[in-house]
């Protein structure tokens with residue numbers, strides 16, 4: 008494990024859509040290593056973390072997301088995931104909004120964002136029901152290409168720009184990879 | 195073109211062509227003027243549709259970045275590029291949406307057309323009579339067609355109209371026809387509206403022909419579940435949506451005194467309809483009370499579990515939602531199959547014209563796995579005779595329905611934990627984990643996930659080890675399915691006029707917080723229990739809850755601490771704290787019907803040929819919200835779209851993204867929320883109520899919060915708004931642990947504030963939103979976007995302005 012951490016977790020393996028038949032067309036996401044992912048999120052001017060109710064299945068993820076939130080990245084808590092933040096007493100930059108209305112807003116350049124400060128330039132999806140996240144990525148992929156689509160989820164998300172390979176069945180590696188993303192963001 | 199008996203004057207007309215179509219004879223008892231849009235054509239209601247689409251932005255989630263519809267293809271449309279024909283991604287999505295809605299609409303319409311011919315053949319022309327308590331007896335028909343059917347024969351006009359429109363719509367999907375996504379959506383809304391009409395025709399025909407309950411709040415409580423079928427008898431299963439053959443089987447069993455030898459179990463909506471037969475108070479051409487004799491086996495989502503249970507002896511399929519591998523699954527278990535309509539013939543020989551004895555022999559001796567018999571009378575008799583005669587033969591053949599303990603162990607031992615199956619499972623069940631536990635002798639996880647598994651069988655096909663995963667589920671739950679026995683209220687049919695009169699004002703003022711319609715079935719994101727949970731939450735809170743089809747069946751499978759199903763916990767009226775089972779899939783029309791009846795009976799709106807006016811009333815004043823939870827079919831897509839055209843918002847489950855299109859408002863754009871005040875024609879900004887027409891929720895918790903929100907209407911009075919806000923906030927507190935972020939935008943006055951939260955909310959309005967409060971008088975001084983005004987008369991139609999400028 009220690010050696011792995013040094014080298015970093017390889018998040019580029021197994022680039023198959025988690026729902027196998029979700030192969031939409033010629034443009035498909037690339038897998039990235041956590042460090043690169045972290046650096047790119049860090050570079051984003053208006054990033055938005057978008058999280059969903061699958062976090063309840065792996066509650067430790069709430070803490071990791073709160074860590075990212077504390078670095079100043081606003082969090083859109085979709086579905087009823089806001090409950091996890093309420094329970095942890097962290098609501099600082101957490102907004103309760105459905106993924107559907109959020110994605111609708113994201114596709115319009117004139118949307119002013121959850122804080123009224125303007126449209127986002129990168130969205131980072133985590134802990135969202137696969138098919139739903141995939142579809143909302145598809146909306147942005149096809150109808151607003153100015154926003155970078157990043158998945159830091161445990162699945163290969165074909166409609167993102169940047170994603171991990173499938174890590175759904177290796178939770179320890181996934182957690183370590185997310186930690187590496189966070190570490191890279193902190194650099 | 196509107197055509198009405200009488201004279202008309204033409205002033206200042208030049209170059210005007212007048213087409214005189216069919217003259218509608220309506221001089222008799224109907225005192226309503228003909229509205230502007232009888233029999234609307236493809237483009238007639240386009241401006242209404244565009245109004246919807248401008249406020250509720252059409253949003254696509256393409257399931258495919260390519261198009262392969264013609265030989266120019268495949269075309270890459272990624273990033274809204276155009277294909278060789280010039281269509282862009284949005285247009286291509288719109289085209290698919292329209293095709294899906296047409297599939298749904300046609301499924302119901304063709305069902306209606308079949309029933310029309312069948313009922314005319316069997317019963318002859320009958321008076322269309324819904325009884326004394328339902329005088330507005332075909333609200334959708336009247337609103338769309340502008341005429342009132344009085345006999346069965348009259349429905350033919352509605353079917354002809356529908357069929358013509360469908361042809362026009364389908365033509366628009368050819369390459370080089372429609373290309374603008376907004377017009378595809380207008381056409382899809384048209385298809386959705388036609389679907390409502392087709393469903394209504396279908397349901398009205400069968401209600402009258404088969405003397406089904408006409409708005410019976412006390413429709414009987416009946417048994418549901420595979421465990422209700424008596425396995426000492428031959429068990430005939432009638433599966434699908436068209437009651438014709440199943441009803442004939444019942445009549446055959448009745449007239450030949452065979453009920454002690456045979457049990458009939460309905461699966462999917464055929465179950466609802468068989469169980470309604472003869473329970474009405476109208477003209478009786480079928481034996482009274484016969485609907486109490488068949489059982490409801492269950493919803494279609496349970497099919498693959500049911501057929502593995504070993505309970506069935508013969509399966510009769512009719513139409514819609516029949517799993518395409520029904521024959522393979524049945525053949526494996528030596529269950530003869532009879533295909534009874536030309537929609538689904540399963541590759542079987544058409545034996546319609548053969549002798550019944552010969553067909554029964556062939557099936558009972560397993561000479562052939564199934565037959566197609568397109569005459570319902572013949573098919574019904576064959577079904578009963580085969581079920582009885584094949585029972586001992588099946589016993590002799592020692593058919594293995596379930597795997598043995600040994601086979602179970604062998605199968606689970608084969609699992610390599612490769613997780614290929616997890617990559618295809620819609621509800622993302624970690625099957626390998628269930629298997630690993632089973633290897634250790636713990637079958638509980640297999641039981642816990644039994645109702646979450648949607649029975650799609652995709653896992654089996656992906657397993658490199660060839661493990662029959664559904665058989666594993668069945669083995670682990672063998673006791674459950676055989677003993678599955680619950681209670682359900684049988685389909686009651688439409689809301690009665692008296693019920694509408696009683697609830698009209700409370701709905702429009704908001705004191706009944708809303709009408710919640712739960713429809714759509716089988717592909718639940720997280721198990722069938724969610725149907726019960728959602729229904730229970732809202733009926734308990736005093737909403738009017740209406741449901742139908744498989745959703746009504748699936749919510750019957752759960753009980754409270756006293757062992758009571760939801761149907762035994764609450765009465766069956768169209769009223770607050772009541773839950774209605776309106777009936778089968780086509781009975782979904784009754785939901786639209788009820789909304790129209792609020793407009794026409796309570797508010798005295800003319801509905802005749804006046805669709806957009808009625809939809810406008812519903813959109814602005816009737817706090818109704820549909821939820822298609824688990825919706826899998828194209829019918830669900832078209833029903834939801836039809837509801838949308840009628841001004842009823844719908845929440846759908848996350849798998850519904852496969853429908854590609856949703857309608858959702860931008861609450862940050864004031865200009866999108868302007869309505870006309872019909873009193874003086876002034877424009878007024880309203881709160882986003884309802885904020886969406888088709889909303890996709892990820893979880894049932896999100897769905898419930900949203901459903902409560904989608905019941906707000908600009909017409910709510912302060913008491914009503916306060917009640918709705920209370921539920922919206924309570925549900926959010928319960929499932930999200932906090933008040934929703936946007937509660938304040940629905941506040942117009944301190945009187946709108948829910949009592950429990952009043953103090954806290956007033957403080958927040960001041961501190962967080964900058965509103966000014968007179969704390970002494972407990973009044974809001976500034977902040978709301980508009981004052982509460984009980985006589986405010988919001989409309990989106992300029993023609994509704996009362997004082998013309």
Ligand code: SF4
Nearest residue numbers: 261264267269277279
């Ligand atoms: S219909 Fe149009 S977009 Fe589709 S394959 Fe043909 S040319 Fe391409």
Ligand code: SF4
Nearest residue numbers: 619647648650651653
């Ligand atoms: S049959 Fe059940 S377990 Fe198998 S893929 Fe379908 S839902 Fe999942």
Ligand code: SF4
Nearest residue numbers: 609610612613615657
């Ligand atoms: S696909 Fe088959 S072998 Fe692989 S985990 Fe699933 S059940 Fe086991």
